[in-house]
Amino acid sequence: MVKEKYLGYIKYEGRLVADGLMDARRQAKALISFDSALRYFIAKQAPDFRNLDFEIPVRIRKGSWEALIPETVAGWVQAGLGAVATAYFTKAAQKMAERDFADFGITDLFRISLNCIKWFVRIGKHVGDVTIREFKNVRFSDDQTQIGIVNSAGETLFIPKKIFDLYINTNPKLLEELAINVQSGRSLVIGTLENGTTDEEIIDSSNKWIFCDEDEIDEDILFPELVHGDYVVLEGEVTRENKTSNSMGFKYKDHILTAHPDAGSIVRYKPILFLKCRLFGTVNRIDEKGRIGARRPKLYFSNLEPLETSSDDDDLFE
Numbered sequence: 001m002v003k004e005k006y007l008g009y010i011k012y013e014g015r016l017v018a019d020g021l022m023d024a025r026r027q028a029k030a031l032i033s034f035d036s037a038l039r040y041f042i043a044k045q046a047p048d049f050r051n052l053d054f055e056i057p058v059r060i061r062k063g064s065w066e067a068l069i070p071e072t073v074a075g076w077v078q079a080g081l082g083a084v085a086t087a088y089f090t091k092a093a094q095k096m097a098e099r100d101f102a103d104f105g106i107t108d109l110f111r112i113s114l115n116c117i118k119w120f121v122r123i124g125k126h127v128g129d130v131t132i133r134e135f136k137n138v139r140f141s142d143d144q145t146q147i148g149i150v151n152s153a154g155e156t157l158f159i160p161k162k163i164f165d166l167y168i169n170t171n172p173k174l175l176e177e178l179a180i181n182v183q184s185g186r187s188l189v190i191g192t193l194e195n196g197t198t199d200e201e202i203i204d205s206s207n208k209w210i211f212c213d214e215d216e217i218d219e220d221i222l223f224p225e226l227v228h229g230d231y232v233v234l235e236g237e238v239t240r241e242n243k244t245s246n247s248m249g250f251k252y253k254d255h256i257l258t259a260h261p262d263a264g265s266i267v268r269y270k271p272i273l274f275l276k277c278r279l280f281g282t283v284n285r286i287d288e289k290g291r292i293g294a295r296r297p298k299l300y301f302s303n304l305e306p307l308e309t310s311s312d313d314d315d316l317f318e
Helices: 024-045 073-081 083-098 106-127 161-168 266-272
Strands: 006-013 065-070 146-150 156-160 187-194 197-203 231-242 247-252 255-261 276-284 298-306
Touching: 006 024, 006 106, 024 065, 024 106, 024 161, 073 106, 106 146, 106 156, 106 161, 106 187, 106 197, 146 161, 156 161, 231 255, 231 266, 231 298, 247 266, 266 298
Parallel strands: 255 298
Antiparallel strands: 006 065, 006 187, 146 156, 187 197, 231 247, 231 276, 247 255, 276 298
16 A cells, blocks of 8 residues: 655644544634635635635544645645636646746645745744734845845844745734644644655744734633732743733743733833743733633733843843
């Protein structure tokens, strides 16, 4: 029996999916999100496919929860569309050839689309925000085929220009329904396979906030001991800053909680980014309807006390 090969996959792994099982609603939303992301990038490359109702085959297998795209995907699509596929694909192929996509086929559309999804995650993790679409101080590779974007830490990520061009107009919520399933004990892996090489990107509980609204994630009350209005002293790690909402991410017991200063700007707390800290503040559980009962608490702090020092501490807190 010939072992089937794959172009790429998404999978959830960790102790919560060790038996390959996951809530049916979560599975359905994850597959729909994966399907939508693939179709989005396919349509960007070949607009003639935008309105075609073709099926995308996936296979779920035990050990971890996986959805895999086989190398035989072209046969599935063409079989599903019959003569219509031939007519539409001929047009699409002609247009792609004009854009220097020589010998391009349906399989290539899927391969690049999977690659785009993987790079969407890679870029988001590098920058820390998938809504950013304008990049300053960009760099170019010697052959001009890759664009380098610099993050706040001064690190440069080089991205294939064709991938970058597709990323620029991508909906920031592209992978929201996939990322929303991530929690402690369940990570999301997006991988591609080409020429025997596997390349993966992982979304885990420390960075899922980049791809979805964490306030909508938990079905059960998170930290019920944190009661609305209570004054608390918590130890955790500052993971991010958001100048737009004047908030910071505070990692507490493997969950990222949104934390706002009682007064002033978060800019003054920038030197303790990524450091372990002690937070002094109050718990807020007001939900979007103005009721006390939000599943995920927010924190309003009067002080953040660093428990460790960074090498570039500039004493801004003195």
